[in-house]
Amino acid sequence: MSNPTLVVADLPKLAALAHRYGARMVVDNTFCPLVVSPALHGADVVIHSLTKFVSGASDIIGGAICSSREFIAHLMDVNEGALMLLGPTMDPRIAFDLTLRLPHLGLRVAEHSRRALLFAERLRARGQKVIYPGMPDHPQHELLATLVNDGFGYGGIFDLDLGTAERANELMELLQNRDRFGFIAVSLGYFDTPDVLFRQQHLERALRARNRRSLASRRG
Numbered sequence: 399m400s401n402p403t404l405v406v407a408d409l410p411k412l413a414a415l416a417h418r419y420g421a422r423m424v425v426d427n428t429f430c431p432l433v434v435s436p437a438l439h440g441a442d443v444v445i446h447s448l449t450k451f452v453s454g455a456s457d458i459i460g461g462a463i464c465s466s467r468e469f470i471a472h473l474m475d476v477n478e479g480a481l482m483l484l485g486p487t488m489d490p491r492i493a494f495d496l497t498l499r500l501p502h503l504g505l506r507v508a509e510h511s512r513r514a515l516l517f518a519e520r521l522r523a524r525g526q527k528v529i530y531p532g533m534p535d536h537p538q539h540e541l542l543a544t545l546v547n548d549g550f551g552y553g554g555i556f557d558l559d560l561g562t563a564e565r566a567n568e569l570m571e572l573l574q575n576r577d578r579f580g581f582i583a584v585s586l587g588y589f590d591t592p593d594v595l596f597r598q599q600h601l602e603r604a605l606r607a608r609n610r611r612s613l614a615s616r617r618g
């Protein structure tokens with residue numbers, strides 16, 4: 399699933415094409431972990447930005463390369479492996495932290511998908527232009543339906559097309575600064591957006607308390 403257009407790739411067809419010419423197919427599955435398992439549809443290598451849904455809290459930067467033992471061993475070869483030579487080895491504490499989040503990834507992804515569909519349908523009902531691969535009018539909806547694993551929905555991202563950059567910026571400003579419902583962010587896949595309101599208020603209270611304390615100590 400592509401970022402940001404949410405075009406769904408025809409994995410079996412692309413895999414057949416790649417393999418016919420002796421190439422490996424590499425799929426970036428960051429947008430739909432568990433929803434689609436590209437390895438079941440012909441991918442030789444699957445990569446993920448763990449920074450997004452897999453972390454789920456926007457507090458970790460990481461990535462994963464998933465493939466056959468032989469391919470990973472080749473990458474890690476002490477003399478020639480790209481991972482050994484270029485050095486993208488994960489901090490073991492980060493790796494451990496991520497393993498604690500994997501058991502509930504399924505629950506989180508299913509809920510992300512449920513909410514994405516809900517918001518997409520509500521916005522559509524209000525006349526907005528919405529793109530979501532879980533909706534029957536998405537150009538690759540039927541294809542995606544043949545690729546998904548049961549129980550995880552169609553992914554946690556939908557696009558809202560407001561027509562112009564000005565309107566999009568205006569909405570984002572309102573969501574972040576007035577409604578505190580969604581916020582302008584560099585990543586995705588957090589826990590739910592309404593929580594931002596609580597965290598924002600919590601942060602503001604903590605900052606006010608800290609300022610009061612430092613004022614009092616200067617006066618004292």
Ligand SMILES: Cc1ncc(COP(=O)(O)O)c(C=O)c1O
Binds near residue numbers: 426429446447449460
């Ligand atoms: C589909 C996809 N793959 C990979 C990345 C890179 O992620 P990272 O920030 O973990 O390097 C992104 C970032 O937005 C992405 O959207």
